[in-house]
Amino acid sequence: MRSDVSWCACGPRTFLGSRYGASNYSRIRTCERNRKEERGRLPALQLQESLDTLAAARSLANHMRNLYSARSMPDFSPDLLAYGFIWYVAFLFSTTCHEAAHALVAKIGGDQTAALGGQVTLNPVPHIQREPWGMVVIPILSFLINHSMIGWASAPFDPLWERRHPRRSAWMALAGPATNYMLMLLAAAGLRAGSAFGWLHDDLNTGRHDFATITLLIFFSLNLLLGTFNLLPVPPLDGSTGIMLFMSEKRAHRYLDWLRGNSYAMLGLLVAIVFFRYVYHYINAFASDLLLGGRF
16 A cells, blocks of 8 residues: 655744744844855755755754744753643644544545544544654654654555546545644634633743743644645645646546656655745745734
């Protein structure tokens, strides 16, 4: 059986400070410009490192961490460990929902492969059993080593079913990112409602968000990242299968012959990471301004 693989890279330092606070906005934008200038002066070694899948994903994670960090924290401070724990819980829940959506839509479309593996569930255990390295070991190790978090998960499907029903397979692939966007919208709704009704507060002394705000911001950012990255139309990401929704059956079969008959996963992942790190800043800024209104 082939597997649908979902990738995620995120940084637990994202919300250690007030990223979107109006009073800090000018200072943070200045810090971002300084960091961009510093990165421009560093040797261009990212491409060579990204030839290895995990190094490539770590490159994206580091970029996200640097892009959003408003403040630095001492290594393994209680705050950093607490936020790392929140990031991991959010990562585990979000990837579980993502893969469960793949499995459910495949089952509805006639492929029982993932369902028989117990993956039509929000219980993370079956998903962890399938990808223990991607869902437990690598995320925790990457956090301990680099204070960023990377990982992946997968759901199996029948390639013969995919060939018989390419459009059903496309819907199956798109179900994962769609679920991430739903979680993102729920987090945004919680932030907007909490702000409107006075349920969310900032510490008056430090200016940091409270626990509920940080948790919702992490869910918002993580699911925007996970949904958008997996929509890129390159293997092994969901978008590479989702585009069959716009193809005729004959063209979809020719496309599958090309897609499944070659090992483009590593090259596709490299292209996706290099492209994504240049455009995600704009996507995040647009989504944050549209859905959060610059309040956080």
